[in-house]
Structure formats: structure tokens, C-alpha cells
Amino acid sequence: MKFFRDNINEMQAYIPGEQPANLGQIAKLNTNENPYPPSPRALEVLRGYTDGNLRLYPDAMARDLQLAVGDVLGVPSDWVLPGDGSDDLIIMIARSCLAPGRRVVFPTPTFPYYKTQGQIAAAEIVEIPTSEAEDFRIPIDAVIAAAGDVTFLSSPNSPTGVAIDPDRLDYAAEKLDGLLVIDEAYADFADANALKLLEKRNNVIILRTLSKGYSLAGLRVGFGIANPQLLEGVLKTKSIYNVGAIPAAVGAAALRDQTYHDECVRKIIEQRGRMSQELSARSCKVWASQGNFLMVTVPDGNAKSICDGLKDRDVLVRYFNNPAMADKLRISVGSKCEVDKLLAGWDSLELK
């Protein structure tokens, strides 16, 4: 359509995972949501929002959230840039840093949204493939050699579950001239994170979200952490009041309830181990994961038919419509009950 830029006309829209209108009996293991409800303290704050304050614009920087992140993660609050989910931060970074003639680099497979944003910016897109033979480890030197103006490294990475050692990330940050975005959407479930890099590397921005570890995907809260000089440039492309009053306050309360968070994470890691063991026992190749999901190579190589079969049994898992992933599924770690349902569904499939 003539109204749109050529690159917009040519690109495909990002297609999100299926969100059924009513969950009913469905075990929803397709979009890496948390199986547990949000913190009771967060829900208590939500109940406080019955008065008329919603008539006022929220604080443009979601100050409550900045303060909570600062306290909980031990970073200065002005190093925190709140977003309408961490997708919003990815968009801001792309808008501030990418354009024709500038390059975005990321390993594949990964979150397809980095590519989407590169396409919107009409930037040069360099994908660094990881390989099954190398257990999908990120080839850091190849990533560095690609010399991105922006490099996205998701750690732990979806869909593979592979995390990058913080020392390797530090090495990448040191060698890269451009901006290094470390997407830690799944860091809550990992052995380590890269927060310590922020002190010495001025080209690093870390992304976090409350959608996974804090059971608040429906609230839309994410944030970036970086030095204020760096945030100043990213901020210029922020929507004025991008985070509403409710997400800011409820998100802050969820962050401050670390006891509840830690208990949810503990249970998810426990079920991740069980799922891995049980699916391996069913002849799947289960890839080691530091996220709240497992990537699985299915025994008969036909992941689509298993995905469809499980769907018929009210179990949603993620199949990627991508030839390189034809034999793989990504399955979110559910509650004990949901994992039971997955395994029962699996056992009732007529696998060839």
C-alpha cells in the first residue's frame, strides 16, 4: 500500500503464540507464562486502585517501579528505564540506534522480534546461526566479528534454553564497539545474570520483564537497566507515558515480594527437572535449559503432528513454523498438575 514504507510493505507481521480466550481445562505451555498466580502483595496493591487517581496521567518514568528495581536488584534507580513489557524496550533501542546503514546482529534461533525490529528500521540484519552439533552454544567471537551497531544476546536464550556465562558476555561487551543488549527475560530461572557488567561496561543495556518470573504477563511491565548517559538516548524514543499507573504500582509490589518470587522459581526449576527426565524417558532429546521452558527434539521428527495431537488433548505447546525447527517443540514448564497433563497427553499420542 502506497501509504507505507517499502520495507513495511515487504515484511511479515510478528505472529504471537496462541492466546485462548478461555483457558478452561487447557494446560497452556506455549508462551512461557508462569503457572503460578502473581504475588498476593501485588494483587493487594491492585485492589487499592478503585479510586479516582486513574483520571491523572501516570509518572512518565514510572518512579515506583524504578525505585523497586533499584532496591531489589541493587542498582541506582535512575539506571532503570521502565517499559510496556520488555518488547517496548527492544522497540526503543531499535528506534534510537537502528536505521539504513546501521547493523543489528543476533544469533539464531532466538526471539524473532529482534529481526522484526531490524526490518522495521530497514537496518542491515546479520544473523549468526548456532548449531545443533554445538548444542546451540552462542559463537561469541562470530557475534563480535559481525560488529553490530546493536547486538542482541538473549541469555538464557529462547527457544534453546542456552545461557551465556557472564564472563563471556563481559568479553563481548569489551570487544564490541556498538551497543550490547543482554535480554534477560528468563534470568529469574538461570544460574547467573549479567548485572555486574553494568558497572564497568558503558555499552551494555540489560532487559528484564515481569512477564515470566513474576507471573505478570498480562500487566505489561519490563525494564531496561543501563547507565543514565546511555538511557538518555533510548529515552528519546519512549512513548510519553508508556507505563500506566497500575502496572507501575503493582509491578513494584511484585518485585518487592522476593520471598514469593523465589518460591515460584524454585517450584518451576523443580518441575523443569522432572519434565526433562520424563520426556527423555519418552525418547525425546531434551536440551539443557536455564529458562522456564524446554526445547525438545521429538522422537519421530514430526513436531507439528505432536503439537496438534497435544492440542486435541487440551495441551498447548509451541511449534515454530520454520524448517530448521521441524523436529522441535518448545514446552513451557508448568505446575505439577500441568506437567502431569502434558505427560498423560503425550502417552496417549500414537507416535510412529
Added chain:
Amino acid sequence: MKFFRDNINEMQAYIPGEQPANLGQIAKLNTNENPYPPSPRALEVLRGYTDGNLRLYPDAMARDLQLAVGDVLGVPSDWVLPGDGSDDLIIMIARSCLAPGRRVVFPTPTFPYYKTQGQIAAAEIVEIPTSEAEDFRIPIDAVIAAAGDVTFLSSPNSPTGVAIDPDRLDYAAEKLDGLLVIDEAYADFADANALKLLEKRNNVIILRTLSKGYSLAGLRVGFGIANPQLLEGVLKTKSIYNVGAIPAAVGAAALRDQTYHDECVRKIIEQRGRMSQELSARSCKVWASQGNFLMVTVPDGNAKSICDGLKDRDVLVRYFNNPAMADKLRISVGSKCEVDKLLAGWDSLELK
């Protein structure tokens, strides 16, 4: 900073109006919020959000909101594109349609965010000045002659309060080859709107918000209305889950409570008339407004000192740091009580 595009380094960030952390006794008439609380029915829906559904991603198209807009405004629901405030829609349109070599056109003074988005896109920016001598009427033929790939017309316009007759907007849509964005953020308070244009003009997108007429600035809900072919291109730059589950449900309930909405609007229009009369009686030139605000030329020509003086008296009004607006204030229409406070504050100023 080398990480950012040159145009980002060169541009200034948009500076929103002041949002005091605690309102206390302040009459906040600086950012065109609604003085009345949101619909009680909307707040009732909010109270329903104490369960665990927030752990799930929201519907990517905020279906509840689409349906409510469809029912209330009499448009097909798939003509509705929900946003994280209408700012979010302005951003999507800019990202999908603007780039170097493409042109954005808008009259001035207006919402400065159109320019901000043109700067971010590094597009050609053509500002069509309106003049005091012509009562800030929009010179439609000059706007058309500027031949924008995207033309923004805010009606009613802030800060002037001037609305454009729907027939004139229709004429502009007919003559323009590019996209015409009619920003109706303030249409709730106006005599007419441009919805009927959507049926016959395939290059029109209308923007609405719940921040003004529905007292929900803190919730962050806006939407665009256009034919689905047009929305398809705009949609490609939407953040995946841009509207959270709470804004979608609460916003839908607010929209469906038209009785409450109409009563709030009626009271605001009543106070707008009273404010206009009273400020005129205090030697202000009050410009005719179809919004929930008045633009006022102050008697001594020094709007800054009046803004500061009123602030000392707990009354916030909007002063624009812009030479062309040095003798003008934009004052939101408050409740009767807030208007009383404004007038008492005004009378206690020592005007030269």
C-alpha cells in the same frame, strides 16, 4: 553518543507537563485531565482483577476493547486498533509511514509529539503555521498543498481549541494522496466528529483516547479507527502485547458506560463556558475552544509569571516555553471547585 543515530543525538526529548507525586490541595489544570473520576462501572471491572489471570499474556488485539469501540461508536470491531494511549498510535503510524525522503505535515501550534515522531523518523517535516489574526483556523488548502505522506490534523486542536468542520476534513482527505490522521483526542467535548469520513475515504485514520473524555489518563488506552487494509500496515509496527489485560477490560467498561461519560462531558462544557466568561471578565482574551481546555492570552502579556504565580497558589496551568506563546496559557477545564480555586488564585495575583 556514537550508539545513537545522528538525528536522535540532535533532537530534544519531548517534555511532558508536570505530574506532582501527590496532588494534595493542587488544582491540576495543566495536562487536560478530566476532573471527575472514571465510570463506577469501569472501577467495578477493575476490582474483578484480583485473581491469577494476570499471569497470562493479554489478547494481542485487546479484543474486549475492539468490541466495545465497535458497539459504542458504530464501527466494525476489526476497524479498531488499540494502543497504549493514542501516543502509541502516533508512534505506529510514524514507524510504518515515515522515513528519510518521506514527508510529515501538520499545522502549528499543535501537539508537539507529531514533530517528535517526524524527527525520530528523520522525515521531512513541514509545519503549516496558523495565525492569531485568523483565529488560529487551520489553512486546509495550505495543508493539502504541502502534500504529506502523512498529515496530522488534530480536531479539536490543542492548545488552540479550534475544531475543523468534518466537511473540511472530508475535503482534505479527498485531495490528499497520503494518509490523513485525524487526532480526535478531544472529540468528546466537540460539536462534531469525523467518524462518517471512514466509510468513503480509504486514507483516513481517526485517533481517540480514553485519557480525556473517560477520565482514564492513568490507564493508558487509546485507539485508531480505519479500514482493515490500512490498519494492516500500521499493525506491523505495533508492540506485540501493547495493551495490558486491565486497560483492555476497564477501558471497555468505561466506553460502554455512555450515560456517565455524557454527564461528565456536560459538566465540563458547563464549566468551560463559566471559565471563559470569568477569565474574559478579567481582561483575558479567551479563544473559543471545543476541547476540555481554554487557550488564554493574558492581559499583561507575561504568561510565565502568571503560571508561576498560580503555581504558588496550588493551581497548575500549562505555559509553553515557546516565544510565539509567551503571552498565552492553556488551562484545563476543572470541576466547579477547581475553577473556583483558579479564579481565586487569579484574583490574588498582582497583575501589572
